Amino acid sequence: MSVLRDYAATVAQPTLPFSADTARYDEVVDADGSLRAGWKALAAPALELTPSTLQRIEGEITRFLADDGVSYARPEAGAQPWQLDPFPFVVDAAAWATLDVGLAQRAELLNAVLVDLYGERTLLERGIIPAAAVTGHSGFARPLARASAVDPHPLILSAADLGRDADGEWHVLADRVQAPSGLGFAMENRRVMSQVLPDLYQEGSLHRVEPYFSAVHAALLSSAPEGVTDPRVVILSPGTLSETAFDQAFLANALGFPLVQGGDLVVRDGFVWMKPAGWPAKAPVERIDVIVRRVDAEWCDPLELRGDSRLGVAGLAEAVRRGHVRLVNGLGAGVLENPALMPYLPAACEHLLGEQLRLPSTPTWWCGDAGARESVLARLRAEDPTLFVRPIDRPRSSLAGRTPAELADLIAAAPHRYVGQELLPLSQAPSWRGGTRAGALPIVLRGFTLRYGSVYRPLVGGLVTMRESTDAPPVSKDVWVLKADEADPDQGLAELDPLPASRTVPSLAPRALADLFWSGRYAERAEDLLRLVLTAQQQIDRPGTHTTGIPADAVVLLQVIARLAGRAAADPEAEFRSLLLDGDRPGSAAHSIAHLRDALSGVRDQLSGDTWRVFSQVERAVRALRVSPHPHRSQESAGRMLSALLSLYGVSANMVRDPGWHMMEAGRALERALQVCEVLAAGVIDRRDPREEREVLEGLLIASESIVTYRRRYRAALRVPGMLDLLLLDDGNPRSIAFSLAAVQGHLAAMPSSTGSSRPERLLEHLIRDLAAVDVAALGASTGGRRRALEPFLLDLLARLEQLADSIADLHFEVGPPPVSLSSLALIEEMEARA
Structure with a gap:
């Protein structure tokens, strides 16, 4: 059965559910029941899509998106998997031409409105736009409202949310100019759809998206300040908790520009700089010329805008006024998202451009106008379901659940703060x-516009x-625009403006270095614990152990695990499941993997897309373990999780050898040395009878991935001195402390802030020297059943390794006091004054 044919038949029958509630324009099926022009070009492969085919495609989409780590963070629900529908949204060339002209004109108009509102203000002076509709909106940035600070082209990137009415006419539902998001999601959708529907994708001659990203890259570079x-x-x-964090990271990765947070930048002498490692003792040297902001304007400068912001950069507004940095888009652009402007845009278009507005806005009435207010109140009294009321600078959902009477009271109290809008039958x-059939859902199309060259x-x-529903997560569609002729250039860009090819090595902010350092530590921590879990379970499952209890070597391994992660359950199987599943348990594998993902999310622009397949594999192993009660499942899942983490070595091996890579590898090596100390401290200090000791040493060497090396190095039976020599001093064993410290030394030497005599380098040199002088025979000697020299040695070594880690943070990561909101400082000063 063809799903699309069944859908077309259903749409043509007005008695069926999704076409009976209200008249709607269907994007696939024409009024006569035939396919629309865009879909006719794809009819042959499209009509072959059966329920079983779509179920397979749906599974592939889910897997591809999970492998790429694509998520969308909803404020009320946290990060959720991004959802992509198997059916693309198809538009033919003729239908798109109208949108193309309308979107270009609207972006030009909004740019002109923005320049006028912050410059000559002719729109306000002539009453074309009421002043209260502008000055009453929180997006109007008063610190930028001066003629000397006006940017003639403040709008570089813009977006508009579009919807069709029942007659098929497009309307603008909302303008997105503060920080227009979605380009990254659009590109990811195209990448996935081209793989899961290759026949359908290749059948239609559609515009590729990649050239547009090249144009964005060129436009951003050319938007730098003059000179x-x-x-x-x-x-x-704003950080990894932003709802569109993936979109921001994708854009940074695709364009090759660093992804930064407010704390990574500083304003000095009227310019914006990247904070260097060791700031503020070390002066900045890399000046920032263009900032593509994904932070709303009010949060961008705690000095002049919102004092309690920790997302922005103090002094940024002044740097903008001086023309020393270009913001994309300008700080004042948020006022354009004001729905109160919509009724006045046709007149503004004729005034500023001398043209009629091509793309109308959804019908809107600003309640600051007496006539419009009365119309809105009358419809509220009549409980008109096609009208909704919203504040001019808050989400429409902020008034959800209000009765018409309550809405009327709000309007009466502050009419200029509200608009009424028509609820279009999208x-x-x-x-x-x-299942077996496709349903129908209303759609919103977000169109993007770029100022490229002079247009x-x-x-x-x-x-x-x-x-x-309004509270349901969004489901997206890829947008396919077919070419009028196969020879037409993609995106209408025959060739891009040539740019000089110059090699640049952008510096990494201290925060990014810290994230990479900790990603190395968390990866090693998770890997080592998983090895302990696997080895302990293998020892417990040895034939014959079920009658004699838990073997001694497994007991010791459980003691090592308890030292690293505490003890959550007496039953080994319950303990293993907790270590693999409980992300809130410090020291557990789940906890380390969760923090590893957080750390890598902060530097996603630095990483290959292969990185996120690691977490996709881990999540599949976790899901399998959660639904299975069988004891063997924890061992299987731990093995799959370990294999996934080991693949990070391959990913990091292909990274550029820049300071970020060196810091990641330094963190990994340092953590390995710490883990070896913990294993030895928990498992070797106590002496046991010879047979039991051999079993314990073998288990610890297996967990340390060194049993094969031991057997090759030492022909005698397992002995503590040999094990100490291998894990402490053997500089040819990648699992030894000596090898790890030498690796840390090499990575630190490559860091820009290292001088050869810095504190981390001095501490490390002393540590390596002292370790080389150790007598493993003396450390392995026992008195009264304990190796009394080994215990203080390991405790001292652990303390010195932690001291080394702290010194690395002091030198290479951000130092100085944490950011404090200016409103908090004002409150403190007020309290001190009263005292």
Whole structure:
């Protein structure tokens, strides 16, 4: 059965559920029941899509997105997997042409409005736009409202959310100019769809998305302040908890620009600089010329905008006013997202551009106007379901659940703060929900526009989202725009403006270095614990052990695990499951892997996409363990998790040998030395009878991945001195402390802040020297059943390794006091004054 044919038949029958509630324009099926022009070009492969085929495709989509770590963080639900529908959104060339012109004109208009509002203000002076509609909006940045600070082209990247009415006419539902997101999701959707539907993808001659990213890259470089010949561009993110963190990281990775946070930058002498390692003792040397901001304007400068912000950079507004840095988009752009402007844009378009507005906004009434207010109140009294009321600078959902009477009271108290908007019967498109048939959901198309050269160019494509309800997570669609002729250049870009090819080595912020350092530590910590779990379970499962209890070597391994992660359960199987599943248990493998992912998320722009397949494999192993009660499953899942983590070695092996790589590997080597100390401290200090000791030493060597090396190095039976020599002093054994310290020494020497005599290098040199002088025979000697020289040696070694880790942080990572909100400082000063 063809799913698309069944869908078309259903749409054509008005008695069926999703076409009966209200008249809607269907994006696939025409009024006469035939396929629309775009889908006709794809009819042959599209009509072959059966339920079983779509179920397979749906599984492949889920796997591809998981492998790439694609997520969308909803404020009320945290990070959720990104959802992509198997049916693309298809538009033919003729239908797209109208949108292309409309989006380009709207971006040009919004740029002109922005320049006017912060410059000559003719729109306000002539009453084309009411002043209260602008000054009453929180996005109006007063510190930038001066003629000398006006940027003639403040809008570089913009987006608009579009919806069709029942007649198929496009309307702008919202303008997105603060920090327009979604380009990364759109590109990821295209990458996945081209793999899961190759026949359908190749059948239609559609515009590729990649050239647009090249244009974005060129446009950002060329937007640098005048006189800058080698611009530095960064993407400013609010952090890994942002709902569009993946989108920001994807954009940074695709464009090759560093992804930074507010704490990574500093304003000095009116310029913006990247903080160097060791700041503030060390002066900055890398100046930032262009900032693509993904932080809303009010949070960008705690000095002049929002005093309690910890996301921005103090003094950024002044640097912008001086023209020393270019923000994409400008700090004042947020006022354009004000829905109160929508009723006045047609007149503004005629005033500023001398043209009629091509893309109308959804019908909107600003309640600051008496006539519009009365119309809104009348419809509220009539409980008109096609009208909704929203604040001008808060999400529409912020008034959810209010009764018409309550909304009327809010409007009466502050009419200029609210608008009424028409609830359009948005067009529908097929959505695969599993089972045997496709349903229909209303769609919103986000179109993107870029100022490239001297004109605005819309992305030929975009991002479609659908929701089953207002509180449901978004489901996306890839947007396929077909070419009028196969020879047409992709995105209409025959060739890009040539840029000089120069090699740049952007520095990493101290925060990024810290994230990479800790990613190495967490990866090693998780790997070593998983080895302990696997070895302990293998020893417990040896034939015959079920009648004699837990063998001695497994008991010791459990003691090592307890030293590293505490003891959560007396039963070994319950303990193993806890170590693999409990992310809130410090020291557990699950805890280390969760923190590893957090650390790598902060530097996603530095990493290969292969990195996220590691976590996808881990998550599959975790899911299998959660649903299985069988004891063998924990061993199987631990093995799969270990294999996934080991693949990180391959990923890091292909990284550029820059300071970030050196810091990651230094963290890994340092953590390995710490883990070896912990294993020896928990398992070797007590002396046992010869047979039991051999079993214990063998188990510890297996868990330390050194049993094969021991057998090759030493022909005698297992002995503590030999084991200490191998794990402490053998500089040819990658699992030894001597090898690890030599690796840390090499990585630190490659760091820009290292001088050869810095504190970490001095501590490390002394540590290596003292370790080389150790007498393993004396350490292995026992008195009264304990190796009394070994215990203080290991405790001292652990303390010195932690001291080394702290000194590395002091030199190479950010130092100085943490950021404190200015509002908090004002409160402290007020309290001190009262005292």
